[in-house]
Amino acid sequence: MIKRYDVLCIGSATLDNFLTTDCSLKSVKLGDKVLVKKMEKHSGGGATNSAAALSKLGLKVKLLSKLGNDHDAEFILNELQQYKLKNICLRASKKNTDFSTVISCPHKDRDRIIYVHKGASRDLSVNDFKKSQLKAKWIYLASLVGKSFQTGKEIAQYAKKKKINLLFNPSLYLAKKGKNYLKLVLGATTILVLNKKEAQVLLGTKTNSYKELLMGLYELGPETIVVSNGRKMTYAFHEDNFYSILPTDIKVVHTAGAGDAFTSGLLAGMIKKYSFEDALKLGVANSLSVIQHVGTKNKLLNER
Template identity: 20%
Template structure:
């Protein structure tokens, strides 16, 4: 097997996040449940945007956020995701390339427009996400860069993108390409609402050995097994996955690697500002540690450090130098 050209290639939603502060009265006035994630059509997205307060635009998308963090830690990264030929598409393309991530997916002409996520952050740092998936739903299999997928050590897939038919077919094809090339496949479950709709698909991928590294938070894992016992859920899924990583918010995170359990506490943080992207950056730190050949404990610590940095400010892209934070903490 030839040496990889990239450490990781990810397929995910190409989204621009629009963040604004909001209180619970505002959420109630627009019929939103705090902390939830919902999908909007373009008309509803435009209406909600008009009612939001002052906002800032930051390129996002779960897998793209993970790559931004990994690139900051020195990993060689490539991203595959669909944008439209419009202003937000230009913003997304510029931002991800400026982060050192290779991105060559052609823009899609016409409608719908580039995806956006309207994120309302309440004073307790909880984020209520309202997503218009736009052009990202129309990533066709022919847009895959097969050579890049085959030459990357890890293929990383975003569960959020499993809903639409075209990208789901593209991701299945990408798994086949990676498998034939002898590469690892990593998958993030993304959100309980995704799991509820696609549990059977996700379980088939897991149970058939198509996934090497699985990322979930505690709630997602319990949704996946339709149970309430965390330890039992870990044991059930870890039996089919070489590496299972589960984040537990303030209770830290665990990893089951080849049947051995490892755990770390959450990193201390003075003030939580915005939890957007915490899971994405945890995955970034963990995978970067794997690529660097670090111990499982170090990989978990790297994930926790990256997640702590991201929740200390608005937006899901790192602002501090992650490599320096990790060096100071772990050496």
């Protein structure tokens, strides 16, 4: 029997190393040796974060992410098994698996520095999967860079041709590439989710008017637009209506993975036929749960 999938998540898979120090990072000088209070290692990246979150919420999910042939890839794949996730990528890259080092300080200023290496995730090609493997009710397209984005454009066009719903969650890097660079993907997009800065950069505007941002993005092709702003108000445009939602004020431990958790919760709500307002609430609740812990997948909400 062929398994029917709700979502195919496409994007990067990263090994995230979280280092916590006691000192303010602003006080560190060149050449200083800084003691690390705590170290944690987790899988990350847009594809694995979204896939894990959607799976926890009871959906059937698979992912497409290019990994290297190394220990970091083994770590990521082993962790993904906990979420019953399968990577449909057929080949490993000769490049290293993506990795990041997140150095943070738990003081009031919540300093953090993130170093990211993009390796294997830049290497996704159309030869890494069969088109039949792309079948799903939804495709969640996270940020892709380099050659991989060209592959992402082909996948978006396939989704449009086959009438597969597409959620596009670009990064600031892609937003800086401009509207023309993203034109083919935006024209195939059902739901576009990005933050305020990304929206402004993509549209080439400094306006703070959310209505202008939402309508400017809507004119690029997506049916539904969601623009977040961290712990401030999130705004959306869906079926000719404007929406807004304010997250609850809670203690933040780490913001890594917050955007992926929000977007996945929103999509899960849509797939489960929630009202759009309730889907937004599920996204916010998922995000708030994640930011109270270290790691992009810790304390994701489950189906219950």
